[in-house]
Amino acid sequence: GESVGLHLPTLSVQEGDNSIINCAYSNSASDYFIWYKQESGKGPQFIIDIRSNMDKRQGQRVTVLLNKTVKHLSLQIAATQPGDSAVYFCAESPRNTDKLIFGTGTRLQVFP
Amino acid sequence: DTAVSQTPKYLVTQMGNDKSIKCEQNLGHDTMYWYKQDSKKFLKIMFSYNNKELIINETVPNRFSPKSPDKAHLNLHINSLELGDSAVYFCASSQGGDTGELFFGEGSRLTVL
Numbered sequence: 001g002e003s004v005g006l007h008l009p010t011l012s013v014q015e016g017d018n019s020i021i022n023c024a025y026s027n028s029a030s031d032y033f034i035w036y037k038q039e040s041g042k043g044p045q046f047i048i049d050i051r052s053n054m055d056k057r058q059g060q061r062v063t064v065l066l067n068k069t070v071k072h073l074s075l076q077i078a079a080t081q082p083g084d085s086a087v088y089f090c091a092e093s094p095r096n097t098d099k100l101i102f103g104t105g106t107r108l109q110v111f112p
Numbered sequence: 113d114t115a116v117s118q119t120p121k122y123l124v125t126q127m128g129n130d131k132s133i134k135c136e137q138n139l140g141h142d143t144m145y146w147y148k149q150d151s152k153k154f155l156k157i158m159f160s161y162n163n164k165e166l167i168i169n170e171t172v173p174n175r176f177s178p179k180s181p182d183k184a185h186l187n188l189h190i191n192s193l194e195l196g197d198s199a200v201y202f203c204a205s206s207q208g209g210d211t212g213e214l215f216f217g218e219g220s221r222l223t224v225l
Contacts, residue, residue: 032212043216093212102155
């Protein structure tokens, strides 16, 4: 059984609603940010990325917002579906490094 | 075809043993990584190799020794396993440069008894 993730922040949303997952990053030298989705028993999968010269980027049903002033990143998922249930991680990459530093993760639960 | 594949998927072993996890990527990427995910789902980078050369070593105990025989492979060998080594280990690769996206394997769950 999976006892991991019990201390993860959890967001519960109803199917069809919009979800907003927030993340605070730490390094003001970070210039590249990514959101990853991790389903149970799988590796993290890329959702969407954004560079520091932008403040918004849209994908299919997802939007990432970047506020560099307060070092905040958010992921918006439109019309949330059961298949969106997973743990979501933000990650930052400091300038001139190949390092990707992950945040603590948020569990998204979608109920009918 | 699996882009980043790692074996074994599950590994159960006794304290004090030595074990290895293998990783291969067929994406033609130059950079490969090992990440450790603990029981609280926290993902922490351990190592990074670029074209067989070590570029990141995040103060990991020297019981952990990565080996990259070529740029498509990055194996992780762990000596004298301890209980705290129990975790899921993820291999990843990226093209590097301006493309920062990492492609992850499915993970190898290591349980030390």
